[in-house]
Amino acid sequence: MVxxxxxxxxxxxxxxxxxxxxxxxxxxxxxxxxxLGDGPIWLVLIVGFPIIEGKQGxxxxxxxxxxxxVNVFCFKPIKNRIKRQRPFVRFDDMIAKTKAGGQYSFPSxxxxxxxxxxxxxxxxxxxxxxxxxxxxxxxxxxRVILGVHYLGDILIAxxxxxxxxxxxxxxxxxxx
Numbered sequence: 001m002v003x004x005x006x007x008x009x010x011x012x013x014x015x016x017x018x019x020x021x022x023x024x025x026x027x028x029x030x031x032x033x034x035x036l037g038d039g040p041i042w043l044v045l046i047v048g049f050p051i052i053e054g055k056q057g058x059x060x061x062x063x064x065x066x067x068x069x070v071n072v073f074c075f076k077p078i079k080n081r082i083k084r085q086r087p088f089v090r091f092d093d094m095i096a097k098t099k100a101g102g103q104y105s106f107p108s109x110x111x112x113x114x115x116x117x118x119x120x121x122x123x124x125x126x127x128x129x130x131x132x133x134x135x136x137x138x139x140x141x142x143r144v145i146l147g148v149h150y151l152g153d154i155l156i157a158x159x160x161x162x163x164x165x166x167x168x169x170x171x172x173x174x175x176x
Contacts, residue, residue: 010152014087014144018094021145027097030142034098037110037139042068042117049125056124059172063120067161067168071112075160079104088147097146108149111140111157112164119165120172 046064049057084106088096101109114136122129140158143149 006152010150011087011090014150014152015091015094017141017144017151018087018147027146030138030145031098033135033138034110034142034146037114037142038099038101041135042113045117045121053125059176060120060124062176063124063165063168063172064117066171067116067120067164068113070164070167071109071116071161074164075107075112075157076109079106079109082106084150084153086148087150094147096148098142098148100148105149106153107157107160108140108143108153109157110143111136111149111154112161114139115158115161116165116168119162120169123169123173 042064046061049060051057053060079102083104086096086100086103086105088094088100118129118132118136121132140154143154144151
């Protein structure tokens with residue numbers, strides 16, 4: 001009963017976000033930001049930090065790489081086990097405004113990776129936290145507004161991202 005109410009609330013809020021924010025310029029901007037979250041921005045940071053910041057930058061990059069591995073090997077099976085249909089599949093009146101990146105929606109891989117990378121970045125480069133937090137938030141919300149995730153997908157993904165990010169930072173910190 002409680003789970004059904006949560007799912008219903010999640011669907012209602014997701015649909016409201018999707019239909020309220022269908023502005024052509026906003027969608028175009030969010031498509032570009034979502035694309036950056038596909039990997040390009042993270043690759044630039046992973047390669048760039050050791051070059052710019054030396055040993056400290058290497059720690060950032062290693063924590064990001066380790067978090068990515070944790071995310072893929074621990075959380076992808078959750079997605080395949082839960083098998084939650086994406087909003088644009090579940091609702092005939094919704095259209096995916098970007099590439100979905102897989103068949104199922106829960107949890108959001110974009111958000112899990114973005115948040116876990118933010119944790120690593122924040123632990124080693126705290127001066128970037130505010131800027132990157134805003135970017136990560138927009139990546140996460142873009143997935144809802146673009147019709148490929150529910151709000152609940154990104155909320156749970158954020159929790160998972162914090163867990164994998166902290167785990168990666170601890171492993172990197174205490175093994176190097």
